[in-house]
Amino acid sequence: MMDLALSVVSLARFQFAMTTIFHFFFVPFSIGMGLVVSIMETLYVIKKDEVYKHMTQFWAKIFLLSFAVGVVTGIIQEFQFGMNWSAYSRFVGDIFGAPLAIEALVAFFLESTFIGFWMFSWDKVKPALHATFIWLVTIGSSLSALWILIANSFMQNPTGFILNKETGRAQLVNFADLIKNHQVWLEFPHVLIGAFLTAGFVVAGMSAMALLRKTKNTDFFRKSMKVGLILGLVTTFGMLFTGDRHSLFLQNDQPMKFAATEGLYENVGGKNKSEPWAVIGWYNEKEHKPDFEINVPYVLSILAHHSLTGENKGANEISRELHAKYDKKFGKDMNYYVPFNAIFYAFRVMAVSAGAFLMVAIVGLWFNRKKHSDEFLMNQKWWLWIMSIVTFLPFAANTGGWLVTELGRYPWVVYGYLTIADAVSPNVSAGSMLFSNIVYFLTFCTLGGVMVYYAARVLREGPDDVMKPKAVVKDPFAEEAFN
Amino acid sequence: MSTLQILWFVLIGILFAGFFFLEGFDFGVGMAVKTLAKDAHERDALIGSIGPNWDANEVWLITAGGAMFAAMPIWYASLFSGFYIPLFLILLSLIFRGVSFEFRAMAKFNKAKNVWEWATAIGSFMAPFLFGMIFTALVKGMPVDNSFNIRGHFFDFVNLFTIVGGVAVVLMSYIHGLNFIRLKVDGEIRYRAAKVAKVLYPVLLAGEVVFAILLFIYTDFFQNKPVITVILLAVIVLATVVSYIATLKDKEILSFIATGVNLVGLVTLLFVGLFPRVIVANNPAHSLLIKDASSSPYTLTIMTWIVVSILPIVLAYQIWSYYVFRKRLTVGQAGSAH
Structure with a gap:
């Protein structure tokens, strides 16, 4: 019986991880592509240069592909809480349901309606109004990120509620606190800017791929690359800033998560002592000690305290503190250690990516200067290869961030109040799950494969079809299509 | 049971009714892609006719789910975990149907287009069928334990009544879709849609009678609320008859509205029959009641203010969208979206 119960929990956890990670490939991508396309169409409206219209229509194809996959994998999330985590849904429904309902009402209706407007009204409305439609889509999907992160922030740092002794459930007492939760304002900017960054480097990287393939449309792809890289550069700084702020708060809010990101089992530093930073390492999660690590002096103090000295608690002491605090309620057998190696490396994927983004954006912009001829740029094959590979890096970084956030919550669903084991549906069988x-996994492989296949084809065929004057009426709602 | 709780029960009902009215016809059109359309031009026209709106129509479901979670979390938790497999299959249908429109537009070869058209059609069939089954099972009664967990077995989900319920929703959606095609698409297919509808109306009417009989046998609707149950059943049958006659007389708008009333009437009937419960248990003591399923008065108040201030705006731009894209699509001239 115990084994069965365990396996339901692990299957439910696996499903949550799989569905949210897959969904989170496409969400930042489509929010960001929405912005890129909005910017391009706005440039078209302002500069009236046809190339920007072509850029809008070409990159829109990629945007619409990712949007489609993002939308359908999003429906799973809303159903999943009730299907797999009914005990959780009962416990927090009074609080957690509200942001989800508001997300649907405020964000999903807005984006889904106006993406319909936008797709089918190219030659029907004035360019400025048409550009407004895509901006409304981008605003809609950004708002959806806000509301879902308000919900997630409650799980990370619960505020604005009481525990109702009679019902045994959490009960909302202050809606404003839910929104004011500082966790929201740490997560939301980081995720949103990360979404913009994703699109920036995807557009730049795909443009590099096109140049590698000796595209004829060099002007088109160089302009696209410039838009992508400028966006990439600005957002990389944004990511460093918001990420840094996040880690300052994390030390107090969720010390165990912080300890894992820095590989700390033992306390480090002190009043006038510096703390070294583990660049790489491997951690023995059974004996709670590092197997090996390579440290750089001072760096942790600089990162964590913006100073040359400082102190941080290690996981072993944090675990003792958590036992002292929670044993009465959750029993002595609780394991408060988070998965160390996974979080440690997920965090380093983010950090290394940030460095790579910074370098690629700066060097890329230099190579792409107007002064440099098309020929010069296209001969820098090694560089175009690097940029092509960097196309995929934002997805790794996004996944890394998501893993740190969610794995670092362990063993809680709602930090300090509800454990993962107590959150799962009691009436769903391991077989169903x-x-x-299995079916989700196969579905995602299919969707991901098809999406990448079509995206690659769009790139291979280039922007020729959006550039040539239309011979046939492509837009079914254009005036000419009407009787 | 407070007024707010009743208000939210009604509101969730309205959201589901809106979902079935709107997505009902695009489910119907989706099924018609593989059952009515004869060539690629016709399929283009059908998919184009719901192109700008199907996504927003589906958001009615997402909003209904969200509203359920926010206002009646215990209902949401029990229902979604209790109907795990049917809901999972609905998700799969909506996933493949959802991407099929975009992937079909991207596909170059007829074979690939064909695959995505089948995804559209099968997804559009499965989703309403499974919703019909779930709602029918819900009013028929399920095995529920004393913590409101549904512990159903295969025949609690799949039995004569639930299959008839599923078929009824599919048929209603299909005819609703045919009526939408007659409104929005021009060409020979428009008349073929009418021809098929004329054959299906008698089938639907017969189905409605069977459904009413099964409702009498399997549920307590007639014992608890005989008057309103009979009235609503009459409204449903009448709507079908009106739609039938309107189709015979070529009144397209009226026939479309009438099949819409058909679907809305069915949702209303089920919600009225549920009241004051949200889940009917085989053992009446274990039925989940609105008063036990609801969020706190505070949450309900907040959510009410939010819905009251935002829903009108949403309705305004959705109606505007239907107005902007109101003209007919002509077969042979409808291309893909991009």
Whole structure:
């Protein structure tokens, strides 16, 4: 019985991880592509240069592909809380349901309606109004990120509620606190800027791929690359700033998560002592000690305290503190250690990516200067290769961030109040959950494969079809299409 | 049971009714892609006719789910975990149907287009069928334990009544879709849609009678609320008859509205029959009641203010969208979106 119960929990956890990670490939991508396309169309409206219109229509193809996959994988999320985590849904429904409902009402209706407007009204409305439609889509999807992160922030740092002794459930007492939760304002800017960054480097990287393939449309792809890289540069600084702020708060809010990101089992530093930073390492999660690590002096103090000295608690002491605090309620057998190696490396994927983004954006912009001829740029094959590979890096970084956030919550669903084991549906069988896991996995492989295949084809064919004057009526709602 | 709780029960009902009215016809059109259209031009026209709106129509479902979670979390938790497999299959249908429109537009070869058209059609069939089954099972009664967990077995989900319920929703959606095609698409297919609808109306009417009989046998609707149940059943049958006659007389708008009333009437009937419960248990003591399923008065108040201030705006731009894209699509001239 115990084994069965355990496996339901692990299957439900696996499903949550799989569905949210897959969904989170496409969400930042489509929010960001929405912005890129909005910017391009706005440039067209302002500069009236046809190339920007072509850029809008070409990159829109990629945007619409990712949007489609993002939308359909999003429906799973809303259903999943009730299906797999009914005990959780009952416990927090009074609080957690509200942002989800508001997300649908405020964000989903807005984006889904106006993406319809935008797709089917190219030659029907004035360019400025048409550009407004895509901006409304981008605003809609950004708002959706806000509301879902308000919900997630409650799980990370619960505020604005009481525990109702009679019902045994959490009960909302202050809606404003839910929104004012500082966790929201740490997560939301970081995620949103990360979305913009994703699109910036995807557009730049795909443009590099096109140049590698000796495209004829060099002007088109160089302009696209410039838009992508400028966006990439600005957002990389944004990511460093918001990420840094996040880690300052994390030390107090969720010390165990912070300890894992820095590989700290033992306390480090002190009043006038500096703290070294582990660049790489491997951690023995059974004996709670590092197997090996390579440290750089001072760096942790600089990162964590913006100073040359400082102190941080290690996981072993944090675990003792958590036991002292929670043993009465959750028992002595709780394990408060988070998965160390996974979080440690997920965090380093983010950090290394940030460095790579900074370098690629700066060097890329230099190579792409107007002074440099097309020929010069296209001969820098090694560089174009690097940029092509960097196309995929934002997805790794996004996943890294998501893993740190969610794995670092362990063993809680709602930090300090509800454990993962207590959150799962009691009436769903392991068989059902295994079945859905397998089918989801196959579904995602199909969707991901098809999406990448079509995106690659769009790139291979280039922007020729959006550039040539239309011989046939492509837009079914254009005036000419009407009787 | 407070007024706010009743208000939210009604509101969730309205959201589901809106979902079935709107997505009902695009489910119907989706099924018609593989059952009515004869060539690529016709399929283009059908998919184009719901192109700008199907996504927003589906958001009615997402909003209904969200509203359920926010206002009646215990209902949401019990229902979604209790109907795990049917809901999972609905998700799959909506996933493949959802991407099929975009992937079909991207596809170059007829074979690939064909695959995505089948995804559209099968997804559009499965989703309403499963919703019909779930709602029918819900009013028929399920095995529920004393913590409101549904612990159903295969035949609690799949039995004569739930299959008839599923078929009924599919048929209603299909005819609703045919009526939408007659409104929005021009060409020979428009008349073919009418021809098929004329054959299906008698089938639907017969189905509605069977459904009413099964409702009498399997549920407590007639014992608890005989008058309103009979009235609503009459409204549903009448709507079908009106739509039938309107189709015979070529009144397209009226026939479309009438099949819409058909679907809305069915949702209303089910919600009225549920009241004051949200889940009917085989053992009446275990039925989940609105008063036990609801969020706190505070949350309900906040959510009410939010819905009251935002829903009108949403309705305004959705109606505007239907107005902007109101003209007919002509077969042979409808291309893809990009």
